[in-house]
Amino acid sequence: MREPGAPASVDDRLAARLGMLRTERGWSLEELSRRTGVSRSTLSRLERAELSPTTVVLGQLCTVYGRTMSRLLMEVEAEPPQLVTAARQPVWRDERAGFVRRSVSPPHPGLRAEVIEGTLDAGASLAYENAPVPGVEQHIWVLEGTVEITVEGTVHTVHEGDCLRFRLRGPSHFRCPGPSRVRYALMIVLP
DSSP, X not given: OOOTTSOOOHHHHHHHHHXXXXXXXXXXXXXXXXXXXXXXXXXXXXXXXXXXXXXXXXXXXXXXXXXXXXXXXXXXXXXXXXXXXXXXXXXXXXXXXXXXXXXXXXXXXXXXXXXXEEEEOXXXXXXXXXXXXTTEEEEEEEEESEEEEEETTEEEEEETTOEEEEEEOSOXXXXXXXXSOXXXXXXXXXX
């Protein structure tokens, strides 16, 4: 058992991830046992980090969860930092397009969401041909200014304080009509 406030060990994170995968599917321990051939008590002990899985058991779990062992281990090997200071937030600029992108909460293999701050100059526009991941969930909260966002052929005018949310499955277009720049927070959640 770890001390309160101590970072979780790889075994603790693996146990938590295994429990999360089972819960995401709505399976009971009995159902998982039926699917894997691993006893319910062993599965329960694995999810409570009382027992480390053998390679064979981990392989059986990976099979029912549709993951390679390396992918599952990648998901738990390194926890993302809880605090991402402003100095560590990558900033990318496209001066020609009039766009600045700050990765406020960068993507991480163990997390499904990220937060981006976008700034688009007055009169500037960005067009994306396809969704980076079909069905990706996006929430766009305008912090300053106004932006026109076209999704599935519909133009949405989003003003300061407004939030537009949708699942992106195709092209999208962002345009700042002015008279001043627009600054917005974009929350991306993978399906």
